[in-house]
Amino acid sequence: MSTVVAEGKTWGGGNQPLKASYGKMMMWFFIVSDALTFSGFLAAYGFSRFKFIDSWPIADEVFTHFPFLHGVDAPMYYVAFMTFVLIMSSVTMVLAVDAGHHLNKSKVTLYMFLTIIGGLIFVGSQAWEWNTFIKGDYGAVQTKGGNILQFVDTEGHRVAIRDFAVADAHTDRTQHERSNGLWFVSEGALPSYTVDEVYKGLEANTNILVRTQTLTEEGEKTVLSRAESLEQIKKNGKVVVEGANLHVNEYGSPLFADFFFFITGFHGFHVFSGVVINIIIFFNVVLGTYEKRKSYEMVEKVGLYWHFVDLVWVFVFTFFYLV
Secondary structure, eight states: OOOOOOOOOOOOOSSTTTSOOHHHHHHHHHHHHHHHHHHHHHHHHHHHHHHTGGGOOOHHHHSOOOTTOTTOOOTTHHHHHHHHHHHHHHHHHHHHHHHHHTTOHHHHHHHHHHHHHHHHHHHHHHHHHHHHHHHOSSOEEEETTSOEEEEEETTSOBOOGGGTOOOOTTOOOOOOOGGGSOTTOOOOOOOSSOHHHHHHHHHHOTTEEEEEEEEOTTSOEEEOOHHHHHHIIIIIEEEEEOSBOSSOBTTSOHHHHHHIIIIIHHHHHHHHHHHHHHHHHHHHHHTTHHHHHTOOHHHHHHHHHHHHHHHHHHHHIIIIIIO
């Protein structure tokens, strides 16, 4: 008895299943996995924010700076500018890919160059934003319970500690070092003022009030009365906080600063990596590498990555800055 085996034509590889080359398929796999990573970060941010919704910093009051315009209240203006630049760089990347399909080397070179410029502007802007966020502008007092107390005038405008604190010339504050303290204990840079100096300045300026990080039903931070302001600083004031880092945050919850550094830093690393890759591809275009191959698929593959980075920023901008 013989067994008859029907022989059929099996798939032998190639680009038939999804009409995509191996390189583009691998880029899509990377994009999907990276998208899940960013989704996890944004989900964690969302859960943390709604858990501390009553004391979460207001983005419009945090990101109010604009380069070369010191003292100008421009809420979210520079972040919007950064977003516009990154989106436009995605447009130039689309034009570069389209020019590659037509084997137009000169246009690919031009649009790749514009894409790189846009990426560099974004990375530089993000570095400036980090620097501004870390340095701070107004300062605040952290209570013994970890809450942040800010200062405003009677009209609700923020007041910097340096504008009213009374520096005590007789107080000699020495930063803790190994030579004058416990060897296993370290201390960062000393704040410019002590809580006592802030209290004296607050006591001398009757038009300054304390604003807590707790939000009212209207979504605004709670402003204390004059008596409550003095009492909070005198009884609960622990240390003066200037700027933000992974431990303290003059704008409110330290968790806000942690997510800011982690999410924007992780995305900034992706943009910087994309700029480096784009520069490599740009020089290959200039040298005519892809012209000789009669294919600009490498430009298309790096374009996929660049569009992904731009799309991620749209979500970061929406959920971190706008919502």
